[in-house]
Amino acid sequence: MSFDINRRDIEFLLREFLDLNALTKLPKYSHVSTDDIASVLDAAEEIASSVIAPLNIPSDRIGARYDSATRTVTTSPGYKQAHARFAADAWGAANEPEEFGGMGLPQAINIALEEIFTGKCSAFSMAMGLTKAGANAIITLGSDEQKKRYVANMLSGKWTGTMCLTEPHAGTDVGDARAKAVPIEGREGIYKITGTKRFISFGEHDMTENIIHLVLARTPNSPAGTKGISLFIIPKYKLDASGSTTVHSNDVSCGGIEHKMGIHGSPTCTMNFGDAGECEGELLGKEHAGMDNMFLIMNEARLLVGLQAHAIGADSLRHAVAYAKERIQCADNRARGDRNAPKVQIVKHHDVRRMLTTMKAHVESIRALLFTTAYYLDMSKAAEDPADRKRYHGWVELLTPVCKAYASDIAHEVTLLGTQVAGGAGYCSDMPLEQNVRDVKICSIYEGTNGIQALDLVFRKLQMKGGRVFLGFIGEMRAKLYELEQYPELWPLARKVKSTMRSAGLALAMLMGKPILKKNYAGITTVLERFGVDFSGRREGDVALTNAVPLLEVFGIVLSAILLLREAATATDKLRSLSEKGDAEEIKFYRGKIATARFFVCHILPRANARIETIRSGDVSSMEDMF
Numbered sequence: 001m002s003f004d005i006n007r008r009d010i011e012f013l014l015r016e017f018l019d020l021n022a023l024t025k026l027p028k029y030s031h032v033s034t035d036d037i038a039s040v041l042d043a044a045e046e047i048a049s050s051v052i053a054p055l056n057i058p059s060d061r062i063g064a065r066y067d068s069a070t071r072t073v074t075t076s077p078g079y080k081q082a083h084a085r086f087a088a089d090a091w092g093a094a095n096e097p098e099e100f101g102g103m104g105l106p107q108a109i110n111i112a113l114e115e116i117f118t119g120k121c122s123a124f125s126m127a128m129g130l131t132k133a134g135a136n137a138i139i140t141l142g143s144d145e146q147k148k149r150y151v152a153n154m155l156s157g158k159w160t161g162t163m164c165l166t167e168p169h170a171g172t173d174v175g176d177a178r179a180k181a182v183p184i185e186g187r188e189g190i191y192k193i194t195g196t197k198r199f200i201s202f203g204e205h206d207m208t209e210n211i212i213h214l215v216l217a218r219t220p221n222s223p224a225g226t227k228g229i230s231l232f233i234i235p236k237y238k239l240d241a242s243g244s245t246t247v248h249s250n251d252v253s254c255g256g257i258e259h260k261m262g263i264h265g266s267p268t269c270t271m272n273f274g275d276a277g278e279c280e281g282e283l284l285g286k287e288h289a290g291m292d293n294m295f296l297i298m299n300e301a302r303l304l305v306g307l308q309a310h311a312i313g314a315d316s317l318r319h320a321v322a323y324a325k326e327r328i329q330c331a332d333n334r335a336r337g338d339r340n341a342p343k344v345q346i347v348k349h350h351d352v353r354r355m356l357t358t359m360k361a362h363v364e365s366i367r368a369l370l371f372t373t374a375y376y377l378d379m380s381k382a383a384e385d386p387a388d389r390k391r392y393h394g395w396v397e398l399l400t401p402v403c404k405a406y407a408s409d410i411a412h413e414v415t416l417l418g419t420q421v422a423g424g425a426g427y428c429s430d431m432p433l434e435q436n437v438r439d440v441k442i443c444s445i446y447e448g449t450n451g452i453q454a455l456d457l458v459f460r461k462l463q464m465k466g467g468r469v470f471l472g473f474i475g476e477m478r479a480k481l482y483e484l485e486q487y488p489e490l491w492p493l494a495r496k497v498k499s500t501m502r503s504a505g506l507a508l509a510m511l512m513g514k515p516i517l518k519k520n521y522a523g524i525t526t527v528l529e530r531f532g533v534d535f536s537g538r539r540e541g542d543v544a545l546t547n548a549v550p551l552l553e554v555f556g557i558v559l560s561a562i563l564l565l566r567e568a569a570t571a572t573d574k575l576r577s578l579s580e581k582g583d584a585e586e587i588k589f590y591r592g593k594i595a596t597a598r599f600f601v602c603h604i605l606p607r608a609n610a611r612i613e614t615i616r617s618g619d620v621s622s623m624e625d626m627f
């Protein structure tokens, strides 16, 4: 098998880094054998290369098209056939319960499949990703009748699903939604829906016979804001008593699609509900619990967006490495002045190495972060002890904004570096590198912008259960760092990370301010004051609101450093058991892991220290009157 930089790393995580054996010993996953991982990945790569990859260029150049006369959307060439094939093989439901037609795989394995599929054409993969998130919300909240009617048909790909939150005037401010839902007399749980939703991914398309919209709307006399919002299931075509799609429109129409920077294959639709007063929706979950219920979809979708960004970044790494090994330009810079020095591949130049190693370090650390979070998600459902399930659930909640925001910001940086590595060729559309820059940018915007993710981290997640979830997680990470004491090559690097963690703790304390600390971290305020943290004279809230994004970045960088060092420890163990005469590619892989961790700690970790200095300055001059 040829050495694929991403595939080898995926296998490393699944087979050598994460303790999948512990997972598959649990009753929920006892039907899964870790011996099958390679063959599942092979099968996924086969369909990804033969069915999904050919979609990517037409998806960008032609994309989805809207016909205003019929108010219909034609998907990019090949999408319809590819969706049918992808769905028929049940790939869209790989980690879903077997009773609904899924394969019942853990998310820790499924995330690898999603990376493989999404990396080949991210716009195409969105349809099934959103559908799964919607089906899962129905599994969790729906009545038996609703589950029977919708879930299997969505997970099989017979119908797709959407998530309809945004309205023209209400983006981040979702609680301002105006779409209305009025109960229909004599029909329990059924409402007349009216309203317009904007920016709805795959709101309209020609791939399936029906589309199931999950829509936020307001019932009569409901309280203002998020507390007054409810969630509804609205099919594009009405269903008959047996649950089959009929030819009767449910008065849902597409008013147009956006012309946008990237993901051209994903139609971003304006959706009108009830223009003719005939749109009917079923309440999903309790009335007024719509926002909390929508979070069930959004949390899953946020992890998916982190994964989407990562998969695009990983694709850029693959192309950049391949190009750098082929392209010959200039002699080695160290032989400057020697006219006879041979020209070399650009991969030999120091600056190209710096860029490629930065990309590799980011891609591999984000992959480790996402796969580890997926593992925690599995444990939160499968662990036998309820206390363990709670602990893992808390960690997933804590890490979700980091997986979404840090991964998408970093993936954007990775795609930009990929373009730079390939020079002029990277800027032109013959290579997918420039498309990747455009496609990945949306990931920092949708599913709640990255600024909003940072506020979620600082004001909600860090304060869950009086800070105990966060402190418990940090305790676990510190313990993992201390285990590196037995690795002489890694311990000095681990100490640098520990030192950054200590400064980050002080910065965090300052950022939150004394009242929040007193409320949620009772007892540690005095200790922090003894460390010299000065709480006096702060404009309450300003420092935290200004520095939430830098803090999230610090969290992401520190976690990445820890994960890469842990990987390097695993690689060190493997190298000890491989003789020097062993498989040269394998030795190169493990040595590369150690070098990547060292590079990250020396070249990227210092960014966290710079951010910490910013936070500790307490400066809020951006709030002066100047715009």
Ligand SMILES: Cc1cc2nc3c(=O)[nH]c(=O)nc-3n(C[C@H](O)[C@H](O)[C@H](O)COP(=O)(O)OP(=O)(O)OC[C@H]3O[C@@H](n4cnc5c(N)ncnc54)[C@H](O)[C@@H]3O)c2cc1C
Pocket: 162, 163, 164, 165, 166, 170, 171, 172, 173, 198, 199, 200, 201, 202, 260, 268, 442, 445, 446, 447, 448, 449, 450, 451, 452
């Ligand atoms: C291609 C695409 C696909 C999409 N798909 C879907 C979909 O399927 N379903 C759906 O419902 N929506 C979808 N969206 C909408 C998307 O989720 C929103 O665009 C996003 O939530 C931001 O809302 P907005 O565009 O109105 O920006 P605004 O809310 O106007 O925000 C503009 C800027 O102000 C900042 N800001 C706003 N409020 C605050 C605050 N309180 N504190 C700090 N900063 C703030 C934001 O972070 C942002 O930087 C999609 C959007 C796009 C472009």
